[in-house]
C-alpha cells in the first residue's frame with residue numbers, strides 16, 4: 056500500500072449497526088445513510104463509501120413488524136380483556152404501535168445497511 060491511500064475502515068459489526076441506526080454512514084459515522092424518510096443514499100457524502108452495494112430490500116420492515124407485533128400484540132390483547140378500561144386507552148396503544156413503527160423504520164433501515172456493510176455482503 057502506498058502512503059497516499061487511506062486504509063479501508065475496519066468493519067466492526069456492532070459499531071456499523073449502531074452508526075446505521077442513528078442514520079450515519081457505517082464506514083465513517085459522519086455522512087447520512089438515509090435521505091428523506093427512508094431512501095438509502097448511493098454513497099456517503101463525507102467519505103465516499105459506496106453504500107448502493109448494500110440493498111436491504113424489505114428486511115427493515117420485517118424487523119419492525121416483528122418487534123412491534125411482539126410488543127404491542129400481547130399488550131393490546133391484555134388491555135382488551137380489562138372491561139373497566141376506557142376505550143381511549145386501547146386506541147392510544149394502537150396509536151403508540153403505529154408511532155413506534157414509523158420511528159423505528161428509518162433507523163432499522165440504516166442498521167440493516169450497517170449490518171450488510173459490516174459483513175461486506177453486497178448484493179449488486
Ligand SMILES: [Zn+2]
Pocket residue numbers: 080081082083084085086099100101102103104
Ligand atoms: Zn462515510
